[in-house]
Amino acid sequence: MKGKNTARTLVSIMLNEEVHVNEVLKKYPPSIRENLLDILHDIQESDPHHYLSNEALTAVATHLGMDLAEIKGTASFYSMFSFTPRGKHVIRVCASPPCQLLGASTVLDKLIDTLAVKEGETTADGLFTLETSSCLGLCGVAPVMMIDETSYGNLTAARIVEIIERIRREDETS
Numbered sequence: 001m002k003g004k005n006t007a008r009t010l011v012s013i014m015l016n017e018e019v020h021v022n023e024v025l026k027k028y029p030p031s032i033r034e035n036l037l038d039i040l041h042d043i044q045e046s047d048p049h050h051y052l053s054n055e056a057l058t059a060v061a062t063h064l065g066m067d068l069a070e071i072k073g074t075a076s077f078y079s080m081f082s083f084t085p086r087g088k089h090v091i092r093v094c095a096s097p098p099c100q101l102l103g104a105s106t107v108l109d110k111l112i113d114t115l116a117v118k119e120g121e122t123t124a125d126g127l128f129t130l131e132t133s134s135c136l137g138l139c140g141v142a143p144v145m146m147i148d149e150t151s152y153g154n155l156t157a158a159r160i161v162e163i164i165e166r167i168r169r170e171d172e173t174s
């Protein structure tokens with residue numbers, strides 16, 4: 001019975017994934033390779049687990065008339081793309097030198113401690129994935145992190161805890 005339910009869940013995940021990938025592809029004319037990065041970005045953003053599955057990449061390859069290997073090669077060049085499922089919120093801590101000089105490692109340590117995960121991991125409740133990134137373009141307010149599309153600068157340990165707690169509260173009430 002359990003196996004049957006697991007199989008049903010897997011089929012439902014695959015169908016949902018196919019729907020969201022098709023929705024994105026509909027917005028782009030076929031065979032226009034210049035749209036590749038925009039397509040990958042849209043698919044990743046619209047995926048509830050913020051990643052590019054093999055099935056999604058295969059659908060993109062077919063849509064653009066490109067080799068799957070070529071698409072994987074291009075996508076893997078950019079750190080913003082993930083090939084494994086991530087949490088509902090993706091935290092990216094800037095690890096470039098200006099932020100490092102102003103305490104980026106303290107930011108990362110505080111997040112590791114607060115979320116009880118290592119860099120690259122997702123919290124047990126699936127809410128946060130913790131990653132590092134190169135310069136986020138906000139060096140003037142270093143140290144910096146982004147959570148999803150929102151940037152946070154001038155970070156302190158207390159502010160990090162406050163931000164994480166606020167997001168947790170908002171998620172509980174939404």
Ligand code: FES
Pocket residue numbers: 094095096097098099134135136137138139142144
């Ligand atoms: S070095 Fe961190 S935002 Fe630029």
